Amino acid sequence: MSLLTPFNPNFGKVPQLFLDRQQIVDNYVQELCNSGQSINTPYQTTLIYGVRGSGKTSLLTDITNKIKDQSDWLVIDLINNDQIIDNLIDNLRIASSSNFKKVLKQINTLQVGNIGINLSDHEAAQITVLIELLKKLQKQNKKVLITIDEVASTPTLQNFAAIYQLLIRQELGIAIIMTGLPENISELQNNKVLTFLLRSNRIELSALKSSSIINAFQENFEKGQRQISSPIATQLTSLTKGYAYAFQLLGYLIWQQTEPNDIIDEKIIQQVKPEYQRQLNNNVYSLIYRSLSAKDREFIKAMANISSGQIKLADIAKQTQHASNYWSMYRKRLIDQQIIKNVTYGYVSFNLPLFQEFIKEQAELEKFDF
Structure with missing residues (x-):
């Protein structure tokens, strides 16, 4: 009999792996x-x-x-x-x-x-x-x-x-x-x-601790007779960005993609990543995006177009042709909503995993009038 997955991406239920809560x-x-x-x-x-x-x-x-x-x-x-x-x-x-x-x-x-x-x-x-x-x-x-x-x-x-x-x-x-x-x-x-x-x-409810996620991935995949190295567990953790739903979803997809005695490696990660992105988009990100104002959307689209990782506020101002102080209210609102975060003075980054990719895709779709 196959082992049941300990990961549960269903909304509302108390998950078996209830990290940091x-x-x-x-x-x-x-x-x-x-x-x-x-x-x-x-x-x-x-x-x-x-x-x-x-x-x-x-x-x-x-x-x-x-x-x-x-x-x-x-x-x-x-x-x-x-x-x-x-x-x-x-x-x-x-x-x-x-x-x-x-x-x-x-x-x-x-x-x-x-x-x-x-x-x-x-x-x-x-x-x-x-x-x-x-x-x-x-x-x-x-x-x-x-x-x-x-x-x-x-x-x-x-x-x-x-x-x-x-x-x-x-x-x-x-x-x-x-x-x-x-x-x-x-x-x-x-x-x-x-x-x-x-x-x-x-x-x-802020981001889960990276150490908690790494340990959970290693312990539970090993209990499920899947082999996982520390670097791969760290890579999976990076893909979640500490987002609770993403942790449950990615763990669930990896578990479903593998069998006992399988080795979880880069190939497995790439196999599940498209479905991971699709479910994040459909189940969460589309709802978040629809709730944003036009100016909020303009700001995060500018962020998505510039680079990955840390994004300079001066670059956002340059791309949008608005001074940085023009965006202060919208930036604060997006931070309060836990969508973006301050990294260091003058820099912000996306707070949710693969959200930048979602925004880029959304911006492309909006170019077409269906």
């Missing part, structure tokens, strides 16, 4: 579980952010699975839609074995303090119900962790976050953990009503 999970779970009934910890409100494919959903899944094992915690997974508050109420009502239909019928208005939102009668009633449900759960020594994956700064979520702020001010046993792209988290935090999110615990 376990400490984050352990720290969060320990903080939350030792926070007392009123959840006295900076981790009460936590935002996880990173580029697509950095492992946000996998991290969230791993955290919530461990919190669900705690007898004094209730985990509620919510979707960012118009029914988000109603869905929270339904989950809390079921968990606390309560029926609040009579309360909803009786309440007409509620003074909830100045939280910067205009509440309808229905919203005021919702808050009252939430407070009563959370108080009942507190009496049962239960605390609530809300999770929301891939948030965006929609009016619905802004309203939900403002209501959540009110609930934590009541010292109720409620915590929240949200994931999102860097630009979406930033927009949510900078909303004038939700500045409390600027003080939240933020977890940035």
Whole structure:
């Protein structure tokens, strides 16, 4: 029977090889579980952010699975839609074995303090119900962790976050953990009503350590009876640039291309590289590219045309016929989105593997009007 691959490029699942993330999970779970009934910890409100494919959903899944094992915690997974508050109420009502239909019928208005939102009668009633449900759960020594994956700064979520702020001010046993792209988290935090999110615990999912990837490639290919040298493991690691999805994808493709007792060499790498590029393009890069503004695209196209490796900002200015300071805002935005990075003063480089090749191909396609 053939050995199963330990590499898993599927989105959202907790991979078997969860590099450089376990400490984050352990720290969060320990903080939350030792926070007392009123959840006295900076981790009460936590935002996880990173580029697509950095492992946000996998991290969230791993955290919530461990919190669900705690007898004094209730985990509620919510979707960012118009029914988000109603869905929270339904989950809390079921968990606390309560029926609040009579309360909803009786309440007409509620003074909830100045939280910067205009509440309808229905919203005021919702808050009252939430407070009563959370108080009942507190009496049962239960605390609530809300999770929301891939948030965006929609009016619905802004309203939900403002209501959540009110609930934590009541010292109720409620915590929240949200994931999102860097630009979406930033927009949510900078909303004038939700500045409390600027003080939240933020977890940035940056690149995996090269040493972790090299060791993972060597150990797991050898366990799978594939032979791999240190230079080849280093070459594979360089091809991932520390990008979590790329590590899983490249490992998976190499595994599928080989059999036990095979030697992983340069020939194998070249055989899988076209499929590696294709899946990166289709599964991630096309989505990233579509989300960029016209000026963002112009900047990275200029980068792609100049050279590989470190790219001089002065050369980008020369090619685009715009001074370097003209691009400051767009450069910062692309860095914040983890698409490019500062290498040294006056130089930038692409942060994602084979992204330069994708941009070159995209620029060629855009020359044609289909």
